[in-house]
Each structure stands twice: as structure tokens, then as C-alpha cells.
Amino acid sequence: MRTDTPATIYRQDYLPPSYLVDTVELGFDLDPARTIVASRLTMRRNPDSAERAIVLCGENLELVALRMNGKTLGKREYAIDDKTLRIPNAPERATLEIETLTAPRQNTTLNGLYVSNGNFFTQCEAEGFRHITYFPDRPDVMAKFTVMLRADKQRYPVLLSNGNLIEEGDLGDGRHFAKWEDPFKKPSYLFALVAARLECQEETFALADGREALLQVWVEEGNLDKTNYAMQSLKNSIRWDEQRYGLELDLDRFMIVAVGDFNMGAMENKGLNIFNTKYVLANPRVATDTDYAGIEAVVGHEYFHNWTGNRVTCRDWFQLSLKEGLTVFRDQEFSADMIGTDSGRAVSRIEQVRTLRQAQFPEDAGPMAHPVRPDSFVEINNFYTVTVYEKGAEVVRMIQTLVGREGFRKGMDLYFARHDGQAVECDDFRRAMADANGRDLAQFELWYSQAGTPVVRADTSYDAEAKTYTLTLSQSCPPTPGQQSKAPFHIPFAVGLLGANGRDLPLTIDGVAHGTGAVLELLEARQRFVFTDVAEAPTPSLLRDFSAPVILEYDYSDAELLHLFSHDSDPVNRWEAGQRLAMARLLKLTAAVAAGAKLELDETFINALRKMLSDASLDAAFREQALLLPSESMIADQLETVNPQAIHLARQFMRRTIGTELRADLFAQYDANQTPGPYSPDAGSAGRRGLKNLALAYLAAAPSPANNALAKMQFDTAGNMTDRVAALGALIHAEAEYASDALARFYDDFEHEALVVDKWFSMQAAAPGTDVAAVRELMLHPAFNIKNPNRVRSLVFAFCAGNPAQFHAADGSGYAFWAEQVGALDALNPQVASRLARSMDRWRRYAPALQLPMKKALQQVAKGKKLSNDVREVVGKALT
Numbered sequence: 081m082r083t084d085t086p087a088t089i090y091r092q093d094y095l096p097p098s099y100l101v102d103t104v105e106l107g108f109d110l111d112p113a114r115t116i117v118a119s120r121l122t123m124r125r126n127p128d129s130a131e132r133a134i135v136l137c138g139e140n141l142e143l144v145a146l147r148m149n150g151k152t153l154g155k156r157e158y159a160i161d162d163k164t165l166r167i168p169n170a171p172e173r174a175t176l177e178i179e180t181l182t183a184p185r186q187n188t189t190l191n192g193l194y195v196s197n198g199n200f201f202t203q204c205e206a207e208g209f210r211h212i213t214y215f216p217d218r219p220d221v222m223a224k225f226t227v228m229l230r231a232d233k234q235r236y237p238v239l240l241s242n243g244n245l246i247e248e249g250d251l252g253d254g255r256h257f258a259k260w261e262d263p264f265k266k267p268s269y270l271f272a273l274v275a276a277r278l279e280c281q282e283e284t285f286a287l288a289d290g291r292e293a294l295l296q297v298w299v300e301e302g303n304l305d306k307t308n309y310a311m312q313s314l315k316n317s318i319r320w321d322e323q324r325y326g327l328e329l330d331l332d333r334f335m336i337v338a339v340g341d342f343n344m345g346a347m348e349n350k351g352l353n354i355f356n357t358k359y360v361l362a363n364p365r366v367a368t369d370t371d372y373a374g375i376e377a378v379v380g381h382e383y384f385h386n387w388t389g390n391r392v393t394c395r396d397w398f399q400l401s402l403k404e405g406l407t408v409f410r411d412q413e414f415s416a417d418m419i420g421t422d423s424g425r426a427v428s429r430i431e432q433v434r435t436l437r438q439a440q441f442p443e444d445a446g447p448m449a450h451p452v453r454p455d456s457f458v459e460i461n462n463f464y465t466v467t468v469y470e471k472g473a474e475v476v477r478m479i480q481t482l483v484g485r486e487g488f489r490k491g492m493d494l495y496f497a498r499h500d501g502q503a504v505e506c507d508d509f510r511r512a513m514a515d516a517n518g519r520d521l522a523q524f525e526l527w528y529s530q531a532g533t534p535v536v537r538a539d540t541s542y543d544a545e546a547k548t549y550t551l552t553l554s555q556s557c558p559p560t561p562g563q564q565s566k567a568p569f570h571i572p573f574a575v576g577l578l579g580a581n582g583r584d585l586p587l588t589i590d591g592v593a594h595g596t597g598a599v600l601e602l603l604e605a606r607q608r609f610v611f612t613d614v615a616e617a618p619t620p621s622l623l624r625d626f627s628a629p630v631i632l633e634y635d636y637s638d639a640e641l642l643h644l645f646s647h648d649s650d651p652v653n654r655w656e657a658g659q660r661l662a663m664a665r666l667l668k669l670t671a672a673v674a675a676g677a678k679l680e681l682d683e684t685f686i687n688a689l690r691k692m693l694s695d696a697s698l699d700a701a702f703r704e705q706a707l708l709l710p711s712e713s714m715i716a717d718q719l720e721t722v723n724p725q726a727i728h729l730a731r732q733f734m735r736r737t738i739g740t741e742l743r744a745d746l747f748a749q750y751d752a753n754q755t756p757g758p759y760s761p762d763a764g765s766a767g768r769r770g771l772k773n774l775a776l777a778y779l780a781a782a783p784s785p786a787n788n789a790l791a792k793m794q795f796d797t798a799g800n801m802t803d804r805v806a807a808l809g810a811l812i813h814a815e816a817e818y819a820s821d822a823l824a825r826f827y828d829d830f831e832h833e834a835l836v837v838d839k840w841f842s843m844q845a846a847a848p849g850t851d852v853a854a855v856r857e858l859m860l861h862p863a864f865n866i867k868n869p870n871r872v873r874s875l876v877f878a879f880c881a882g883n884p885a886q887f888h889a890a891d892g893s894g895y896a897f898w899a900e901q902v903g904a905l906d907a908l909n910p911q912v913a914s915r916l917a918r919s920m921d922r923w924r925r926y927a928p929a930l931q932l933p934m935k936k937a938l939q940q941v942a943k944g945k946k947l948s949n950d951v952r953e954v955v956g957k958a959l960t
């Protein structure tokens with residue numbers, strides 16, 4: 081029976097599986113219209129369960145045959161509904177043989193077995209395997225898989241699955257087969273198959289223990305010129321995990337396959353990672369520096385899952401952050417180590433902080449707020465969130481800050497020693513870290529169980545006579561859905577004190593010298609820390625390196641911020657000081673726009689930016705970060721009532737003023753940061769391009785014939801995609817005459833590169849001049865395809881989530897468009913629809929004139945007849 085209110089699943093209701101599966105033999109007769117799946121499961125009763133029935137999950141399957149221990153089961157010997165197959169009174173040991181039918185070509189959800197551009201792929205996390213065959217589809221059931229694939233040889237020359245290829249050959253009748261065996265037991269969500277016409281770049285790679293592994297990157301025909309960077313990133317990942325964590329590749333063969341239709345970034349299936357093309361394909365002609373960085377991070381991420389996720393997996397999906405938070409932390413550290421300099425490490429930290437503020441803090445303050453380890457969900461696919469991933473990574477990072485790098489490694493070693501081959505909980509990870517280091521991390525558990533972003537308020541006083549400096553920290557955390565009051569968190573709080581000369585002062589706390597930086601541990605609601613022998617009234621540098629994912633409140637004066645912006649030895653706080661200076665002004669400007677008052681920007685601020693821009697002692701990448709303004713949505717987050725147009729105008733005014741006032745300096749930096757010679761995506765070159773292109777963007781914000789000519793010149797002569805899109809963006813934002821020609825030319829040049837066409841759509845969708853009507857027009861373009869998630873993200877998401885001033889048009893047209901698109905997408909792909917639905921999460925914070933049409937649009941979606949659980953949960957929570 082389907083009801084209107086979908087069931088909520090609670091973490092506390094966890095029960096162990098009734099039966100365990102030792103081996104799985106799967107046979108696939110692949111046909112896009114009608115694929116036959118034969119499964120043979122050897123099962124035994126779980127001594128830890130009181131339940132006597134075998135319970136298998138299965139959805140959208142046609143059951144053809146069911147045998148137990150060699151005997152066909154009669155209709156009365158099992159019960160079946162649209163989600164479950166139950167065999168009551170099953171024997172202690174059972175061999176089940178199940179035959180089912182599915183229709184992969186009809187599968188537009190991209191979940192389970194589906195067809196993309198004529199090729200077969202699977203996506204089984206979190207609960208996709210149940211769309212392929214009946215199975216106890218839960219991560220705590222781990223089994224050994226053997227897979228036989230049969231398909232037409234011409235059409236599907238490549239047949240891949242997890243583990244090792246043990247046999248292949250012809251079947252006659254134009255079909256062929258391949259048999260794969262995965263030596264490691266795994267949960268069903270890590271199963272994968274690919275049957276396709278593909279080509280690969282391959283290499284053998286020497287592992288630390290002397291074994292050799294075969295590495296392959298599989299792509300569609302015509303893309304072998306874009307696989308080098310993914311292959312290089314894979315090799316770097318393998319090396320890094322060996323060196324930093326002593327973790328080796330445990331397979332003889334490791335494959336990456338790129339697919340153009342994919343709901344997420346990539347998937348860590350054992351030995352057969354399946355990737356969104358966006359995170360595999362790159363060459364200088366089609367990919368930007370950001371794309372290259374994304375490939376390195378995601379290749380690393382999926383590879384690192386082999387240990388943190390696959391060898392040790394999750395007991396249940398509430399534990400998702402056990403693998404995701406830890407693996408994001410690992411990929412962040414990998415990327416930072418690949419840059420290899422302190423300054424580069426700081427830039428990656430700054431980017432992480434920006435993501436948190438841009439996406440995670442708003443989530444934690446909205447209707448979908450949930451703990452890193454959620455307590456309940458309706459649809460697990462809605463919980464692949466920035467909270468589980470990025471905040472989860474921050475939680476792991478804080479543990480490392482508390483126990484130190486070496487202590488963290490000891491904790492990891494103990495974690496694997498205890499749990500290799502198991503399905504465990506977040507608590508098991510925390511316990512391993514605590515036990516390996518003799519630390520009490522009991523209070524730290526609250527980071528997993530309490531939602532919301534803590535606010536830490538700092539107050540300071542200097543006693544010149546006693547030469548003491550007192551820092552008082554108080555913490556609080558706002559209520560979140562289902563959690564009215566919060567207990568104090570265990571917060572690592574890194575600090576330094578700057579003298580008037582800009583240098584760090586030595587720190588002494590309770591008679592103990594701490595060098596020039598200390599990590600304080602805030603455990604109480606309010607705690608005092610007294611620094612002694614402080615020779616002068618210092619400027620405090622608080623929450624260095626963003627040592628905890630909190631909102632820090634401190635009444636910095638402009639003078640203190642300017643001092644930190646010029647001198648702080650912690651680059652993250654140096655950047656932060658600049659962000660605070662900019663934010664204060666952006667908020668004033670926003671109020672001025674709304675009041676119709678005159679807009680002004682002080683010279684002190686402009687001069688600070690000028691100095692930063694031209695400080696050749698600093699890396700270009702850092703200067704770029706320091707000159708980037710807080711985004712419109714970050715500004716919105718600071719306001720009680722959001723007026724998106726006022727925010728946009730205020731920020732535009734600041735950008736234009738920077739472009740005007742710093743014109744000469746921007747031109748100078750534009751010239752100074754050229755990267756002659758062949759393109760290389762290394763951090764140094766990317767940083768120079770970043771600063772150069774930021775200079776171009778500021779110049780374009782203050783359009784003039786000379787500025788526009790510079791953008792045109794760069795567009796016409798660009799030797800790589802980074803420079804080309806930067807120039808095109810500048811032309812579009814300057815509304816330069818040449819912009820439409822440039823857009824047309826860009827399309828003509830890259831019409832056959834899907835990922836570049838995505839850029840073409842998204843640049844237009846996010847442009848200030850693009851309204852709903854223009855987006856609707858773009859949707860009629862022959863290259864738009866609502867079934868392709870990348871394309872939908874590049875147009876519909878880029879507009880609804882990335883163009884706030886237009887999306888929130890006063891006439892409510894943006895909201896009506898949103899409702900329409902959520903509905904249309906939901907009928908095809910609920911996961912994608914549900915993500916789009918989230919762009920209205922924070923509707924209550926907008927001015928009353930916008931709130932009403934937003935609420936109406938949400939209600940309209942909510943009353944949709946055939947709404948998926950995915951979308952129902954999101955809009956339901958938004959309206960609660």
C-alpha cells in the first residue's frame with residue numbers, strides 16, 4: 081500500500097539482519113529492453129537476530145523464478161509486495177536462486193541498472209541494488225560476489241565488474257561473456273557492472289609491497305586525449321595513501337569508468353569506480369584549472385574509499401559520515417599535500433572554509449538541518465549532504481587537531497586493526513582515536529549527534545600592569561529541527577597574539593609556554609583563558625586555520641582587522657580579516673541600496689586591497705583568495721531579512737569600485753601574472769591564472785572600451801579553457817557588445833564537447849542579465865536535455881541556486897519556474913529533482929513580498945499527485 085506520508089526511518093530502530101549472505105553468484109543477460117538477472121545466494125541465519133524470516137529488498141522487478149535449496153517455492157511459501165520479498169520459516173541454511181527481469185532503457189532515475197548513450201552502467205549506493213535483484217540490500221550484509229556478464233559482442237565489447245577477470249569468451253550467436261570475481265566481501269551498494277563500447281588508457285603500476293597493479297581509465301570513443309590527468313591523479317592517490325597511512329591497493333586491477341549520465345560526482349564500487357565524465361575528462365582545450373583540481377580531488381576521494389568505506393564500511397546509512405566525512409578529510413589532505421607548500425595548503429583550507437560557509441552553514445540553519453550522524457530520514461538519498469560530507473570532514477579534522485598528526489595516524493592504524501572487514505558505526509571510529517591516544521573524546525561525540533553551527537563569542541581584556549591578557553570564550557548553538565537545546569561542544573580553538581609590529585607574541589598559559597600558537601580546548605559554555613607575560617596590548621588572531629566549524633563573534637575594530645590582514649602569520653586568518661572588512665562594508669552598502677541612500681566605499685579598504693593585490697611576496701593564489709568578495713548568499717546569511725536585489729547591487733557596486741579605483745594595479749597584475757609556455761594545471765600556474773583572471777573580472781565590472789578590449793583580446797587568443805571561460809565571463813558581465821558573438825563562437829567551437837557545452841549553459845544561466853524568460857529560451861536549445869543531470873545542473877540549477885537576484889524576481893516568476901522544473905524532473909529522476917527542491921529551503925528569511933509566492937510554489941509542489949519520497953521529504957520539511 082502506498083500512502084501519502086512516507087515512513088520515517090529511525091537510527092534507534094536498527095536491528096541486525098536476520099540472515100547473512102556468504103556468497104552471491106550473479107548472471108546478467110544484458111538487453112536494454114529486458115535484462116534477465118539470475119542470482120544464487122548462499123545464506124545462513126544470523127546468530128545475532130531473533131527473526132526467523134529471510135527478508136529481501138526488491139523494487140520495480142518482475143520475479144520470474146524463486147527456488148530455495150533446489151525447490152521452487154510455491155506462492156504460499158513467500159510473501160511479496162512492492163518493496164520486500166519475505167520467506168517465513170526459512171531453514172538455518174538456505175541457497176536461494178532468484179530470477180528477475182528489469183528494463184534498463186526505461187530507467188531514467190540513473191539508480192540501479194541503466195543505459196547511458198547506449199551503454200550499460202550501474203549505480204547501487206545507497207539502495208540501488210534492490211532495483212537489480214532481490215537482496216538484503218543493507219550495508220551490514222557483506223558477501224563475496226562472482227558475476228557473469230553476457231551481452232552482444234559488437235555492441236558491448238567491454239564487460240566489466242568488480243575484482244578480477246577470471247574468464248571470458250564467445251557464446252556463439254554474436255554474444256560473448258566475461259566472468260568476474262571479487263576476492264573481498266562487500267555490501268551490495270559497492271556492486272557495479274559496465275557493458276559498453278569504450279576505450280581505455282592503461283598502465284601497470286608498482287605498489288609499495290612489490291606487487292604490480294593494472295590501472296585503467298575507460299572512456300567513450302574520441303576521449304582518450306582526456307584521460308591523462310585522471311590516470312596521474314590515480315597514481316598519486318595510490319602513492320599518497322601508501323606513504324601517509326600505510327594503506328595499499330588490495331587488488332590486482334583498478335578501473336575508473338566515465339559516464340555522461342550520472343547523478344553525483346563518482347562512485348567507489350570495489351575495483352570499478354564509476355565517474356561522472358566531469359571528474360575524468362580533461363585536456364587544456366576543454367578543462368579549466370578548477371576542473372583539473374576537481375578531478376584530482378574526486379579520483380583521490382573514490383580511491384581512498386577503498387579503505388575508508390569499502391574495507392571498513394557502514395553498519396547502516398545513519399553512519400554515512402563514517403566513510404564520507406573521513407574520506408573527504410583524506411581527499412582534502414591529499415590535495416593539499418599535492419600542492420606541497422604551506423601557502424598552497426592555506427589556500428586549500430580557505431577554499432574549504434568558503435564551501436562550509438556557502439553551503440553547510442545555511443543547511444545547518446535551515447529546515448533540513450541534521451546531525452553529522454542523522455537520527456532519522458525518509459529518503460537516504462537526501463542525506464548525501466554538505467553536513468555529512470564537509471562538516472563530517474571538519475569533525476575528523478578537529479580530532480586530528482586534538483590528537484596531533486601522529487596521534488591521528490595511530491588512531492587510523494587501530495581503527496583498521498579492529499574493524500577491517502566489518503560494518504561499523506561513527507562511534508567505533510571515535511573510540512579508536514580515543515583509545516590509540518589515551519584521550520577522552522566522550523564530549524566530542526556531540527559533534528556527531530547535535531545539529532546546528534555553534535556560535536563562539538570571544539571577549540578580551542588586557543591588564544597592562546599585570547601584563548596579562550584574558551580571553552573569555554562563550555559558546556551556544558541555535559535550536560534545529562527536533563533539537564531545542566544543545567549541550568556545550570568540545571571545541572579546539574587555535575589562537576595567536578600579534579604585537580604592534582605584526583609579529584606573533586610568545587604565549588604563556590598557566591605558566592606553560594606554547595611558542596607562538598596554542599590550541600585551546602573549549603569544553604564549557606563559558607571559559608576563561610589567561611595569557612601571562614604579555615608585554616603589550618595584542619591583536620588577537622582567533623580560530624586560526626579555522627580550527628572548528630563555528631561562527632566566531634568578536635568585536636574587531638577596523639584597525640585590528642587591517643593589522644591582521646597585513647601581518648597575521650596564519651594565512652587563513654589573514655584572509656579572514658579581509659573577509660570581515662569586506663562583509664561589514666557589503667552589509668552597509670546593502671542597507672544603503674535598500675534605503676536609496678548614496679553608495680560609498682572608504683579609501684582605507686580600497687588601499688588595503690591595493691596593497692594585498694600587489695604584494696609580490698605572497699603567492700598569487702593567496703592574493704586571489706584575499707581579493708575575492710563574500711558571495712551574495714554569504715551576505716544573505718548575515719541578514720535577518722534578505723533582499724536579493726539589494727545584495728546584488730551592493731556587491732556589484734563594490735566590484736565596480738574596485739575595478740575603477742584599482743584599475744592601474746589590476747592591469748599591472750594582469751600583465752605580471754601571465755603564464756607563458758605550454759599549459760600546466762599545477763597550483764603555481766593555476767594561481768597566477770586565477771589572479772590574472774580575477775583582475776580581468778574586476779576590470780569587467782567597471783566596463784570601459786579598454787577593459788572590454790582586454791577581455792576580447794584574451795577570448796580571441798586564449799590557449800586554454802581557463803583563460804577562455806574567464807574572458808567570456810568578463811565579456812558577458814560587462815555586457816560588452818562582443819559578448820553575444822563570443823558566446824556563439826564558443827558554442828560553435830565546442831559543440832561536440834558535452835562538458836564545455838555545460839559551461840556555455842551555466843555561464844549564461846548565472847549572468848546578471850539572464851531572467852526566467854531567457855532560461856526558458858535556453859531550455860529550448862537543441863543541446864538542452866532534461867534527462868541529463870549535468871545539463872540540468874548547468875542550466876536549471878545554475879539559475880535557481882546561482883543567480884539569486886533574477887531567481888527572486890519580484891513577480892515570482894522564478895518560483896513558478898522552479899515548481900515546474902521540480903515537478904518535471906521528479907517524474908524522471910527523483911534524486912535530481914530533490915536537490916533542485918532544496919534551493920527553496922530558506923524561504924522564510926526573505927522579505928514578506930517574496931515569502932508568499934515562495935510558500936505558494938512549495939505548496940504547489942507538495943500537492944503533486946505522484947511525488948517521490950525524495951521531493952516530499954524536502955518540501956515537507958521546508959513547509960513545517
Ligand code: 0A1
Binds near residue numbers: 206911
Ligand atoms: N559514495 C559516493 C557518492 C555517491 C552517492 C550516491 C550516489 O548515487 C545515489 C552516487 C555517488 C561518493 O562519496 O563519492
Ligand code: ZN
Binds near residue numbers: 381385403404407
Ligand atoms: Zn564519498
